[in-house]
Amino acid sequence: MSLFAQQEQVATDSLHVIDTQCPFCSVQCKMQVIEDRSASDGKSVYSVVPKPNQASEGRLCIKGMNAYQHVLTGERLLHPMVKRNGRFERMTWDDAYELIVSKFNNLREAYGNHTVGLYGGGSLTNESAYVLGKFARVALQTKYIDYNGRFCMSAAASAGVKVFGIDRGLTNQLSDIELAECIILAGxxxxxxxxxxxxxxxxxxxxxxxxxxxxxxETGTTRISDIHLRVKPGMDATLANGMLKVLLEEGCLDEEFVANRTTGFMELKAHLDSLDMEEIAHLTGVPSQLIRKAALSYGKAQTGMVFTARGVEQQTDGHMAVRNFLNLVLLTGKIGKPGCGYGAVTGQGNGQGGREHGQKADQLPGYRLIENPEDRAYVANVWGIDPSELPGKGVSAYEMMEKVHEQEIRALFVMGSNPLVSNPNANFVEEGLKKLDFLVVADFLNSETAQLADLILPVTAYLENGGTLTNLEGRVLLRKSGRPAPGEAKHDWQVLCELAEKLGRGEFFPFGQVEDVFNELRLASRGGTADYYGITYERLRKEEGVYWPCPEESHPGAKRLFESTFPLPAGRALLTTVENHLPKEQTSEDFPLYLTTGRVLVHYLTGVQTRKSPSLAARDVESFMEIHPRTAKKHHIEDATLVKLTSKRGEIYVRSRYSDAIREDTVFVPMHWGDTQNVNKLTNDALDPTCKMPGFKVCAVQVSPLVTEYV
Known part of the structure; x- marks a missing residue:
């Protein structure tokens, strides 16, 4: 039976069919979750059917197939819970709101509005992200708001704005990929x-x-590649310099494009001329002939695309590293036409939309800047307040943790995030969170951060809350709600609106349904870089998704950017001189190995959701350290044994896993576990100076057996 016939059968025979989309990565695959209540024991049986859609073309991965499990787990948060004498007790919503208002107002009166901070998440819908940003600036009038997307996309986002004038995940459609003659997958x-x-x-x-x-x-991705550049951690920008030098020396430039549509070429040429290829090979650990082969493959191709993700971006020079890969795109003119472009591969489900509409410290809806007078005036007018009432720019997510530690922030409202596990230098973060006078966490599952909270608020999950999300292409999608909220859980945006009412600012949050929020978001974004004004729920229902920018309802949405110009002075993109840059932390006699972090197939972010899915958790029940066998022997590490990993900031305990697919100077630990397996107890809190991205991908560690001998 065909997929389409299966879906027709399902729609006819099932008791309850939920049309939804996966809550995990930025592809946002569409699917149906089918509940069959016909079993004789009265227990529902669930199945999942992928739905045809333009992004995933009707595919689902193992996470999407099992995503319903964490929503239906018996571990959902169902009622407000207050901590008394170290234990959580049930509380009414009215009493919870009263407690929040009392605590927030007392602290604001004693220390000022900025003593309260808000910390959001990249999986919130556009509507919830929009209300969270507005709530911070209008209801609480605090400058301190940021979100976990800072750890996902900030390097690529800031680079895209500087170089192109726009940050949108992909500059073109996914369908352009198969038109490319050469594709670079960087990190x-x-x-x-x-x-x-x-x-x-x-x-x-x-x-x-x-x-x-x-x-x-070596990963599943490198195994399908024709050329694998096994770069030393943190040396991506230098590797790009080597490729650029080859392009220049071999004349693989689109001279007309460079002359007419870019600025900065002579400065970049002078810089590249001064570099030595053998030094680059030494710094990167990649042989010069292999760098040359890769560069010529891309340079001589008629069409090509470059993709970057966390491997390049989660560095203390991530902003400039991405800009150097954008130099490759611009020097060869591979942008703004079929089969050409750049893609920042968004990690979180709404990492793109989540940063466009106000969760980020320096931004207002539509990618407007909070310190730009015209942007402030426009958004203030939409919100019905005076521009002088808007606070200024706050600080990045990790810098908020520093403010917490210093007690400049004394109360924190966390929505849809788990900062205790996702921030670098996690021991420091935990110390700070424990200093707070008041910590509120709104979530639908109990996270490591929620366990530290004074008050937990139960919110709805993806099957229950509708709204829009923006996938990695910049395509806005509508997710429907498909089941009632369990227990006393409320929607994120609903909690914020009701709390604003209790704070005496309810007139600014007159939203009765999620579509009302979106319609105000459309207006607030109108004329901004991320212009959603022409996108409506009606269009999204009919068209499946619409690309931004979309300035009018008659506009089709911009599927391909930069076909004729860039939204920068004179319409030209910016070529950038990027110096070779060593990671902030180097190996030493005491810490002889590099640690890099990342993901595994079955888990997502800090694992709060996927570790509650039996089918997913069973595949990777614990964290691990990937280490080359020769390196393991030097450090007396046996395969599949418990080891202690230590950095200058802390220590963790994980199981060793031999792999000859990793560099001998590097170990790898995934990011999905907390407590004694939380790899971010080790990672460096040094930040990129431009975008404030922490250098998750490189720190120096030592490794030792947990048990050195048996008695």
Whole structure:
């Protein structure tokens, strides 16, 4: 039976069919969750059917197939819970709101409005992200708001704005991938992080495309590549310099494009002329002939695309590293036409939309800047307040943890995030959170951060809350709600609106349904970089999704950016001189190995959701350290044994896993576990100076057996 016939059968015979989309990665695959209540024991049986859609083309990965499990778990948060004498007790919503208002107002009166901070998440819908940003600035009038997307996309986002004038995940449609003759995958393990996209790349290979993967490890993605550049952790920008130098020396430039549509070429040329290829090979650990082969493959191709993700971006020079990969795109003119472009592969489900509409410290809806007088005036007018009432720019997510530690922030409201596990230098973060006078966590599952809270608020999950999300292409999608909220759980945006009412600011939050929020978001974004004004729920229902910018309802949405100009002075993109840059923390006698972090196929972010899914958790029940066998022998590490990993900031305990697919100077630990397996107890809190991205991907560690001998 065909997929479409299966779906027709399901719609006819099932008792309850929920049309939804996966809550995990940025592809946002569409699917149906089918509940069958016909079993004689009265227990529902669930199944999942993928739905045809433009992004995943009707595919689902193992996470999407099992995503319903964490929603239906018996561990859902169902009632407000207050901590008394170290234990959580049930509380009414009215009493919870009264407690929040009392605590927040007392602290604001004593220390000022900015003593309260808000910390959001990249999986919130656009509507919830919008209300959270407005709530911070209008209801609480605090400048301190940021979100966990800072750890996902900030390097690529800031680079895109500087170089192109716009930050949108992909500058073109996913369908352009198979038109590319050469594709560079820099620091992105799509096979495990966005597996439903892999057929785009395999189809490109079938048509003769050359795939170049840049990663210190061998992964599912590198295994399908034609060229694997096994770069030293943190040396991606230097590797790009080597490729650029080859392009320049071999004349692989689109001279007309460079002359007419870019600025900065002579400065970049002078810089590249001064570099030595053998030094670059030494710094990166990649042989010069292999760098040359990769560069010529991309440079000589008529069409090509470059993708970056966390491997390049989660560095203390992540902003400039991405800009150097954008130099490759611009020097060869591979943008703004079929089969050409750049893609920042968004990690979180709404990492793109989540940063566009006000969760980020320096931004207002539509990608407007909070310190730009015209932007402030426009948004203030939409919100019905005076621009002088809007606070200024706050600080980044990790810097908020520093403010918490210093007690400049004394109360924190966390919505849809788990900062205790996702921030670097997690021991420091835990110390700070324990200093707070008041910590509120709104979530639907109990996270490591929620366990530290004074008050937990239960909110709805993806099957229950509708709204829009923006996928990695910049395509806005509508997710329907498909089941009632369990227990006393409320929608994120609903909690914020009701709390605003209790704070005496309810007139600014007159939203009765989620579509009301979106209609105000449309207006607030109108004329901004991320213009959603022409997108309506009606259009989204009919068209499946609409690309932004979309300034009018008659506009089709911009499927391909930069076909004729860039939204920068004179319409020109910016070429950038990028110095070779060593990671902030180097190995030493005491800490002789580099640690890099990342994801595994079956888990997502800090694992709060996937570790509650029996089918997913059973596949990777514990964290691990991937280590090369020769390196393991030097450090007396046996395979599949417990080891202690230590950095200058802390220590964790994980199980060893031999792999000859990783560099001998590097170990890898995934990011999905907390407590004694929380790899971010080790990671460095040094930040990129431009975008404030922490350097998750490189720190120095020592490794030792947990048990050195048996008695």
């Amino acid at each position: 992105t393990n799509i096979a495990e992080c966005q597996p439903t996209l892999m057929p785009y790349f395999t189809r490109a290979k079938e048509k003769g495309a050359i795939l170049i993967a840049i990663d210190p490890r």
